[in-house]
Structure formats: structure tokens, C-alpha cells
Amino acid sequence: MxxxxxxxxxxxxxxxxxxxxxxxxxxxxxxxxxxxxxxxxxxxxxxxxxxxxxxxxxxxxxxxxxxxxxxxxxxxxxxxxxxxGPWNPENVQSFDTVQFVKAGDTTPEIGTMMEFQDKGGGTLAGVVKAVNDDKVEVDFNHPLxxxxxxxxxxxxxxxxxxxxxxxxx
Structure with missing residues (x-):
């Protein structure tokens, strides 16, 4: 001091x-x-x-x-x-598969970790939990x-x- x-x-x-x-x-x-x-x-x-x-x-x-x-x-x-923290179902989001195709990405695979930009310009990491013909489900909860x-x-x-x-x- x-x-x-x-x-x-x-x-x-x-x-x-x-x-x-x-x-x-x-x-x-x-x-x-x-x-x-x-x-x-x-x-x-x-x-x-x-x-x-x-x-x-x-x-x-x-x-x-x-x-x-x-x-x-x-x-x-x-x-x-x-x-x-507890697992929060509100942190699981669905995206149209076409959004990934428009961005030049291929349709992601289950288990893939992806980064997204939030509204404030920060980065959010999420894990792909489900993929079907028109939707991709991403979990933004901490993995633990x-x-x-x-x-x-x-x-x-x-x-x-x-x-x-x-x-x-």
C-alpha cells in the first residue's frame, strides 16, 4: 500500500x-x-x-x-x-439454414462450435445441436x-x- x-x-x-x-x-x-x-x-x-x-x-x-x-x-x-450457471433453454436459438448458405458456409454439422456476432458487435460462441432441411439449432449456453x-x-x-x-x- x-x-x-x-x-x-x-x-x-x-x-x-x-x-x-x-x-x-x-x-x-x-x-x-x-x-x-x-x-x-x-x-x-x-x-x-x-x-x-x-x-x-x-x-x-x-x-x-x-x-x-x-x-x-x-x-x-x-x-x-x-x-x-444453470442450463437456460432461452439460450438455444433456431436459424434458417438458408442464412448459412447465403453467408457462404456449408450447412453446419451437429457438435460444431460456431461464432456469431451479437447486436453490440461482440462475439458469441454456440454449439450446433440440431440440423434439418430448413433450421439449424444452436445452443449458446456455456458448455458446462x-x-x-x-x-x-x-x-x-x-x-x-x-x-x-x-x-x-
Missing amino acids: TQNNITTFTNPNEDTRIAQGSQVALHFSVSLENGIEIDNTRSYPEPVSLVIGDGNLLEGFEKALLGLRAGDRRTVHLPPEDAF AGRNVVFEVEIAKVTPAGVSGVKLG
Whole structure:
């Protein structure tokens, strides 16, 4: 923390607990309840680093980290509401097949991931769920929406919010 141009340092301390604004270095894995792994950072040469509350990690995952310290491990089973959200039937849209042909595309195959432009100019990813002669059904839900997931984490380092340096030795 900087006050009147004075930098505040802290000593590394295994008792520092994760709180909002903490800088955290960690390894994690996300899997389905049946054991199928979705993501894993353990093969990375260094732990991933993030700030609690900056929006880069799902809120349910962040809540599971609060109060942990360097060296702690935790396994959390998260319902859809705390992970990637419930599956929403309103996120499944039908398009006329002719729209794909006019755009120069071939009729998509089931399971194909496609990108679409939204009204604001952003990009939306969707998965083709059904194709017939005149309609293509695309699911814009997150691929893990409606699924229970298992979040496993190992905390490597915790730096409190507002700390701009670490004293060594």
C-alpha cells in the first residue's frame, strides 16, 4: 500500500489468509463429477496468479478460496448455480439454414462450435445441436452450464490486498 509516496512491504507469512483483493498464486483443476477433467494448471511451470474479486475467476470458485493460506489444498463440489450457471433453454436459438448458405458456409454439422456476432458487435460462441432441411439449432449456453463441477485447488502464495512489495530475509 502506498501512503504519501511511502511503499508498504510485508513479510511472507504462511498465516496470511485469502480475502477480497488478495493476490493469489495457485494451481487448480476443474472436472465433472464423473472425473472427466476440464482444465488443469498443474502442468504449467509456475502457478497462475490472480486477484480475488477482479472477475477473472468464477464467484463460486473465489468463495471456495476465501480464508485459505499458502500450502492449503481444497476440493469443492459446486452446483451449476455456483459454477457455470444453470442450463437456460432461452439460450438455444433456431436459424434458417438458408442464412448459412447465403453467408457462404456449408450447412453446419451437429457438435460444431460456431461464432456469431451479437447486436453490440461482440462475439458469441454456440454449439450446433440440431440440423434439418430448413433450421439449424444452436445452443449458446456455456458448455458446462447445468453441470456440477469439482474444483481442486492448491495455494502457492497469498499477498494481502494493498501490499506493493515483499521483504525478503
